[in-house]
Amino acid sequence: MKALAGKTSKQVLLITYVLIVLLPFTVMFFATFKSMSGLFQDPFGLPESFALTNYFELFRQENMLLYFKNSGVVTLFSITSILFMSSLVAFGITRMSGRKAALLFAFFSLGMTIPSQTSIIPLFIMMSKLGLTNSQLGLVLVETAFIIPIGVFILTGFMKTIPQEMIEAAQMDGANEWYIYQRIAMPISLPSVATLAIFALMIVWNNLLLPLLLLKSSALKTLPLKLLEFKGEYLTNYPLLFSAVVVISIPMIVLYIFLQRYFIEGVTAGSIKG
Amino acid sequence: MKARNGTLWLFILPGLILYSIFFILPAGSSLLLSLTNWDGMTYRFDWVGLKHYGDLAQDPIFGKALSNNVKFSLTVIIFQFGLSLFFAILVMKNTKLNVFYRTIFFFPTVVSSVSIGFIWMFVYDPNIGSLNLLLNSLGLDSLARSWLGEPNLAIYSIAFVQFWGHTGQVMIIFIAGLQSIPKDLYEVANIEGASRWNAFRYVTWPLLAPSAAIVLAYTTIQSFKSFDLIISMTDGGPNNASEILSTFMYHQAFTYYSFGYATASAVVLMLIIMVVTYFQFRLLKADRVVY
Missing domain, CATH: 1.10.3720.10 (MetI-like)
Structure with a gap:
């Protein structure tokens, strides 16, 4: 029983750390599919669509x-x-x-x-x-x-x-x-x-x-x-x-x-x- | 049967020449350059002796960079050392799941520090940053801050990013150290009725000392060499609040063109790193066990 509780809390700790590592990357990745104003309205959530507008701009205008x-x-x-x-x-x-x-x-x-x-x-x-x-x-x-x-x-x-x-x-x-x-x-x-x-x-x-x-x-x-x-x-x-x-x-x-x-x-x- | 040295020099010379000209020569001339008032532009310069070192001692911004660097490095060392050891113990066994965890924890290391800096600049943004939004949604509005804008906070916010990005990297060194400890030592400790803490204190810790020395020395040097993160997140601001030695040196050289002065601060940085590393190794060697 005690061992099980120990194992569970260990996994909870590890998964928390996985989230701490991955969340900033996820937020960053989602932001690439938003417009500037879209980002201000919802900086955290999923993008409305996975449109590649920003990527196109990057290669067309920013060379x-x-x-x-x-x-x-x-x-x-x-x-x-x-x-x-x-x-x-x-x-x-x-x-x-x-x-x-x-x-x-x-x-x-x-x-x-x-x-x-x-x-x-x-x-x-x-x-x-x-x-x-x-x-x-x-x-x-x-x-x-x-x-x-x-x-x-x-x-x-x-x-x-x-x-x-x-x-x-x-x-x-x-x-x-x-x-x-x-x-x-x-x-x-x-x-x-x-x-x-x-x-x-x-x-x-x-x-x-x-x-x-x-x-x-x-x-x-x-x-x-x-x-x-x-x-x-x-x-x-x-x-x-x-x-x-x-x-x-x-x-x-x-x-x-x-x-x-x-x-x-x-x-x-x-x-x-x- | 060893070869004649003549032929072998042909193998060594290209690398030796390149390394001597482009690395050793500039590093050595740092010492000389720091004794001149050269601006790097004209051909004229005078020897000024140790003047730059005296000026550094009285420069409030250098003082600030130094104390920031100490705050930054201590924060990074304490957390990076503690967390990497902690997680190394949790994922040291080579199970599939643990290998997955290690892969994730190591991941930020492969992303460039400039990118990491920008990602966190966004996370820390006072208005649209994820950190404040998260705090607000948890009802902790009072904890929301301008993480990079407050002078007393900025250097710690950057220190967090530094150890966030490299804990998974040095964890690998601890895992290698932990895996090299013979299992029967734990069995003996178990038979003797040692508690888990005692097993750690008397078996794991002393045998882990060589890995700990490497992690400590590497983390210290890494924290003193940190540059990209600060340049990308705050560029030393606000009002020099996040300036550390490496950025101080860079700004003196390429914003103010005081090459001699900047080089003097580089020499100070070099000395600090060498002294710290030396003492850490002595300290940890004393605790080493032969088995």
Whole structure:
């Protein structure tokens, strides 16, 4: 009897928390199907119809497709370069001998203890001097540099577990380092490469600080930067703003549903580094 | 058989160069830049020594940002730590239902902080916000507030959103920690007649210390690095009431173009984070058990 009461109250607690998490998203989602005046009349309830007016306006008048493309390009190139560079470094460190490897690993780990915000002002000045502000290439380079430490940390940890015998056997057959990297180390490390990819995807796609710092021209803006524009000085057009929130979140939500394990592993690996 | 280092450097160099130029170099030059009066625009600047640090100590807005940051971080740390541990204990067993709960609790983590900030700006709206409407419909009209408009309240309203969004994230760390505790220890505690609280106090808690250290350090750093939420919800207002160190730094640099001054505050932020993390690890290591 007592156990049953305990079980029930546990479920009640959990469901309450589920509601606390989901209700704000639900209210937001319903708002995207309302007009501004409709929202003021009934901010909480179901919309009268699921008309896509706001979404159409977003793509027709606000040119959302462009910002979607911008975010896509930056994210895609950043992830590619993060995966490529971190895996090369991690492979090099794992294959190197003793003290040099330890020093290199420590140097890359240093980046995980320095909060990235503390470097943004000199970074901004340097990028301006190099002519790399207002450039997607510049943003990709910086995103890569900021995430490499975590990438090296995750991948070195994994590559260290690759059995030496496999590598030695390949060497007997005359394989060079590039071959070992490409045909042995990478395929075996695929799960942790995927974890890193998802982690990088989340960070880069959602990042506000670096685009805010480096991109000034409206034509290059990424989605989070575009979102800021919807906030009005006096009155915010919430239905339109929230349609934009839905558009920017959909790719993450879809991926989260299918690749949940990698999301959770990626974020956890990223947080352990601090 | 190890490879010759020469070839291996070719693997390491691209990443090493990129990381050194675009991350380490700017971070290192923060220290130097904070000793100058450079405005970031012209080529002229003078060395001003520790002047900026002295000015920071006397700047009432910096003082406010610092005290706001402490209020913000303490609120986030206490609630995020407590709630994530609590819910981790409730959903630690790998049943289908629990996995479903974890999926939902983790969900806000995958949505961008700017989006989260805007959603809550709406929830907190004094006129059409869901929170006040909810309070009104429950007959609690007297509790309705301008959640982001009242200077004494704004920073706590944002702190709530911060831990609302990340409790499910750090909960995962606790679940991993809880699942790694050997079950037979609980059986022993059970045979010895320990109460559930004692089992928690003497078995779970000490063995969970490494996870707790990670959660505590991560939550602290995360709270000091919070930026997107405040920029999207209040931009530091009203009247600097929700300014914290990261937004103070940003506004000094890109609203007032005091690059040297802003960088000095960035260095203070960096030092605070490093000191806090160091002490937390020492504190929690003392409680660690070997088994």
